[in-house]
Amino acid sequence: MKSYKKWLAAFIIVAAVLVWFFFFLSGRSSSRQTIVVATDSDTAPYTFKKKGKFDGYDIALVKAIFKDSKDYKVSFETVAFSSIMTGIDSGRFQMSANNFNYSKERAEKYLFSNPISKSNYAIASKEGRYKTLDDLSGKSVEVYTGSNYAAVLENWNKRNRDKKPIVIKYVANTVTLAQRLQHVEDGRTDALLYDAISLKTVIKDQNITLKVTTVKGNIGDKRDGLEYLLLANDKTGKALQKYINSRVKELRKNGTLKKLSQRYFAGDYVSTLD
Structure with missing residues (x-):
């Protein structure tokens, strides 16, 4: 009988601990x-x-x-x-x-x-032809509307009204970075402005025959890259x-x-x- 009571007491204690632990975790999760x-x-x-x-x-x-x-x-x-x-x-x-x-x-x-x-702003192009934003004057570049890269190109055009504008082609967000790089490779666009890390990664993974050059000069301020x-x-x-x-x-x-x-x-x- 004593053994039974000890077992019952132990069971009650363990059950109480488990119930408390369950409610503790539930309360922690919900908070x-x-x-x-x-x-x-x-x-x-x-x-x-x-x-x-x-x-x-x-x-x-x-x-x-x-x-x-x-x-x-x-x-x-x-x-x-x-x-x-x-x-x-x-x-x-x-x-x-x-x-x-x-x-x-x-x-x-x-x-x-x-x-x-x-990272750094960089330009992907055939044979690494373009090294500055000025080099893109009169050239075509694909961007997403509202992207930071679109703003960079738009601002360049505003500041350089005496030069041929960069031809900005706005593409849908469904057009992937790999597809946009292939457009450069195929000659449908001249270059792509993006960050160096992403460009190098996708070009390597997709075996695309383009070169990446870091943009020379400051594009904006100390926050560049x-x-x-x-x-x-x-x-x-x-x-x-x-x-x-x-x-x-x-x-x-x-x-x-x-x-x-x-x-x-x-x-x-x-x-x-x-």
């Missing part, structure tokens, strides 16, 4: 805010899909930032690039990881994280910005940023960050 991260999954090596799973430098970094967070959990959603910012505006997404560069226009509406990588995470400019976004910047600092200090850079970019594109 964590879900952050929906928008990405086009088509800007390798920053963001892409591999066997149906989200991957890329930006994706891996976001996962590292929110790993073991007590306040947040993240989910990713693939959308067309043109829909990312409208989705943030509507509250559908709280942030985006998609190789975003700084622009004054974006800064007026959104928040930026601290820089997470540093820097990449950021983009956040909504609201209460949630401000809290996220503070959390993300703190975590990026930790990840840079413990070497995670450098490891991710070497894994996805085949080089160190983070050690020069301020």
Whole structure:
């Protein structure tokens, strides 16, 4: 009888602990805010899909930032690039990881994280013919409407009205970077302005016969080539910005940023960050 009572008491204690643990985890899970991260999954090596799973430098970094967070959990959603910012505006997404560069226009509406990588503006062309924006005068270049690269070319045209304008061809977001590079290879367009890392990655992966040259001279300001995470400019976004910047600092200090850079970019594109 005593043995039975001891067993029953032990069972009750274990059951109570399990019930408490279940409710503890349930409460912890429900208190964590879900952050929906928008990405086009088509800007390798920053963001892409591999066997149906989200991957890329930006994706891996976001996962590292929110790993073991007590306040947040993240989910990713693939959308067309043109829909990312409208989705943030509507509250559908709280942030985006998609190789975003700084622009004054974006800064007026959104928040930026601290820089997470540093590449360079570059031009892909046959035999590396073009090395500056001036070299693109009178030449055709494909861009996405609303992209940072479109703004760079549009601003050049505005500043250089005495020269032949760069022929800007706006293409749909469904036209991939690989397809746009093939258009250059086929002679349908003269060149493509993009970041050096992405151009070199896709050209190598797709065996495209183009050369990449880093753009000489400053295109904008000291933010040239820097990449950021983009956040909504609201209460949630401000809290996220503070959390993300703190975590990026930790990840840079413990070497995670450098490891991710070497894994996805085949080089160190983070050690020069301020």
